[in-house]
Amino acid sequence: MSRSAIDVIEGSRLCRPRWATPGFRKTGLAIGVALASLGAVSSAQAQSNQSLEARLAALEARVAAAEQRAATAEQRANRAEQKLDSLEDQSLDTRLAAVESQTENRSAEAAEQGDDGLSLSVYARSGLLLGDDGKSAPGGPYLTPAGATGGAVGRLGNEPDTYVETVLSYHQTFDNGAKSLYRIMLADSTTTSNDWTADESQLNVRQAFVEFSDLPSFTGPFENAKVWAGKRFDRNNFDIHWLDSDVIFLAGTGAGVYDVAVTDDWSTNLTLYGRSFSDFSVVTSDNPDLTGSTDALILSTNNYVGPFQWMLSGLSANDNDDRDTGSRAKAADHGFHSMLAYHGDSFFGVSDGNTVAALLHGEGLGAEVKSLGSDGNLTKDAKTTRLALYGTTYVAPSWRLAPAMLAQTSDDRYANGDSYDWATFNLRFANELTQNFEMQYEASYQWMDLDPKGYKGRNAVEGGYTRFTLAPTFKPQVGGFWQRPEIRVFASYSDWDSELNKFAGDDALGKDNFTGGQWTFGTQMEAWF
The missing domain is CATH 2.40.170.10 (Porin, LamB type)
Incomplete structure (x- = not known):
């Protein structure tokens, strides 16, 4: 018998009316005990079932969350391990990602994809050969x-020689989503070792163009x-x-x-x-x-x-x-x-x-x-x-x-x-x-x-x-x-x-x-x- 049923029985003994006859008391006591027992058992069982279902649902949620946290932690651990390998061993995969895209033109290509506004890219070399x-x-x-x-x-x-290319690019995005790129490249080349080379300078504008992209009317x-x-x-x-x-x-x-x-x-x-x-x-x-x-x-x-x-x-x-x-x-x-x-x-x-x-x-x-x-x-x-x-x-x-x-x-x-x-x-x-x-x-x-x-x-x-x-x-x-x-x-x-x-x-x-x-x-x- 559940604790709730015992409490009900004990409560009926303590609270019975003084005027009840002995027969009535016996019959009523039996009926009351039976009804109270059934109700208490039913209520306790329902509460127990609801409590168990809730606990199971909560447990399942916690398990799922734990599994997700474990998966995330594993991913982070893998990334950390890869990063550590890169820093400690300079692994081939990581370093090869930087090996070859394009040489001196890479900066100019990157500038074509730049944000709005003015950007600068440069190629330069200068050396002494004896x-x-x-x-x-x-x-x-x-x-x-x-x-x-x-x-x-x-x-x-x-x-x-001393050779210098300086590229200035201006990017603009319009309200309709269209984009424009304006670019100018200045270049100079000289073989003298002097600091002032105006007499033999070959300063030249090598590029000056406009490019349009993302034009909404293009389909x-x-x-x-x-x-x-x-x-x-x-x-x-x-x-x-x-x-x-x-x-x-x-x-x-x-x-x-x-x-x-x-x-x-x-x-x-x-x-x-x-x-x-x-x-x-x-x-x-x-x-x-x-x-x-x-x-x-x-x-x-x-x-x-x-x-x-x-x-x-x-x-x-x-x-x-x-x-x-x-x-x-x-x-x-x-x-x-x-x-x-x-x-x-x-x-x-x-x-x-x-x-x-x-x-x-x-x-x-x-x-x-x-x-x-x-x-x-x-x-x-x-x-x-x-x-x-x-x-x-x-x-x-x-x-x-x-x-x-x-x-x-x-x-x-x-x-x-x-x-x-x-x-x-x-x-x-x-x-x-x-x-x-x-x-x-x-x-x-x-x-x-x-x-x-x-x-x-x-x-x-x-x-x-x-x-x-x-x-x-x-x-x-x-x-x-x-x-x-x-x-x-x-x-x-x-x-x-x-x-x-x-x-x-x-x-x-x-x-x-x-x-x-x-x-x-x-x-x-x-x-x-």
């Missing part, structure tokens, strides 16, 4: 005879398109940073539309750029000294499907075929250019990192396959094919690796029957020793077989150029090839076949005290943001 005699030494990635047709070698410890394939006009570097240029060589450089004054969605997986850009060739001599029977100029127009379509890029360009420059090229070959007044590129998110499919590969071909005015439309001396029969390849990865938690290859073959480029064949192989290593110090190493080799057929008085040569560089490097934080700024000191040794000294009388090779077996030393800063 020979073992303590005097300024020749240098630069295009130092070799192959450099005349774009054959670059490794740039580490090989740059004697369908153009919903996410961007339109622009002005003077600019094409948004989708890319380079091999370690050679200071663009893979493709499209620039000039014109207009275009980016990011047209042909299908869900295929987007395309359409651009028209104009470039101006410098004044040139036009040889005619009436006036052999007549001078003129001509404009090169470049119509390009850039197509992207997954990691693949296909670019096709047509070039035209009216009257350029009247140019005196300095050879018997006739200058081109039109041409075409094509590029197939692959932008991969692994290191040649064997490890984490990235890979970029591009095959370029051009004819006529398109035979300058890197800087489209920049060379008016190309012949109408000129043909050029170039292969560019590079990748980046970590081979150990504190060792990173970046091999690169650039090769080209070109025929009938400036004179009938000429040929320019070369290939560059470059390897950049870096060993991160502390949070603020690393050792950088670079080995560069270039083979060339050049036969200019007397163009500009140049001679046929064949041979190789080799360069090794050691560069202790300081930076605020190591990690990835694109962490800047950094300060380097370096020592480089370069050597080349003596035959290369005969290529031209106006290049550095073959000059006094610069004929091969050269040591150079120096220091350099490089920054971008």
Whole structure:
């Protein structure tokens, strides 16, 4: 019997009326006890059931909450462990996330996505390059005879110039959601070591354009398109940073539309750029000294499907075929250019990192396959094919690796029957020793077989150029090839076949005290943001 029933019975004994007869008392007592017992049991049972259900529900809620808290705690623990691994071990996965996006153009690309208002991005380098005699030494990635047709070698410890790009961007969002971007780029380059270089300054406005995006009236394939006009570097240029060589450089004054969605997986850009060739001599029977100029127009379509890029360009420059090229070959007044590129998110499919590969071909005015439309001396029969390849990865938690290859073959480029064949192989290593110090190493080799057929008085040569560089490097934080700024000191040794000294009388090779077996030393800063 429950405690409630006993309490009722005891209560009936204490509170029974004095006038009740003994029989009534017995009968009433029995009935009362029975009714009270039933009611008390029923009430107690109901209360007990309700209490049990409530307790079970509360317990289930507490268990569910505990499980959720445990799952959250586990997630936090995993994140903390990953962060700890990153800090302690500089794990490959974390560090590779910073390895490769885009080199000096990354800051400009980031600025395109910036908040409203004014933003600033910069690329700058400045260095001192000395020979073992303590005097300024020749240098630069295009130092070799192959450099005349774009054959670059490794740039580490090989740059004697000061070059600065400053980009100012203004972003604006309108009430209807449309966005605009105005950008101007100022650039200057000099090789003097003086603090005041106005006499040789090349200060120049390299970009000045406006771009519109998120236009509400654009629908369908153009919903996410961007339109622009002005003077600019094409948004989708890319380079091999370690050679200071663009893979493709499209620039000039014109207009275009980016990011047209042909299908869900295929987007395309359409651009028209104009470039101006410098004044040139036009040889005619009436006036052999007549001078003129001509404009090169470049119509390009850039197509992207997954990691693949296909670019096709047509070039035209009216009257350029009247140019005196300095050879018997006739200058081109039109041409075409094509590029197939692959932008991969692994290191040649064997490890984490990235890979970029591009095959370029051009004819006529398109035979300058890197800087489209920049060379008016190309012949109408000129043909050029170039292969560019590079990748980046970590081979150990504190060792990173970046091999690169650039090769080209070109025929009938400036004179009938000429040929320019070369290939560059470059390897950049870096060993991160502390949070603020690393050792950088670079080995560069270039083979060339050049036969200019007397163009500009140049001679046929064949041979190789080799360069090794050691560069202790300081930076605020190591990690990835694109962490800047950094300060380097370096020592480089370069050597080349003596035959290369005969290529031209106006290049550095073959000059006094610069004929091969050269040591150079120096220091350099490089920054971008």
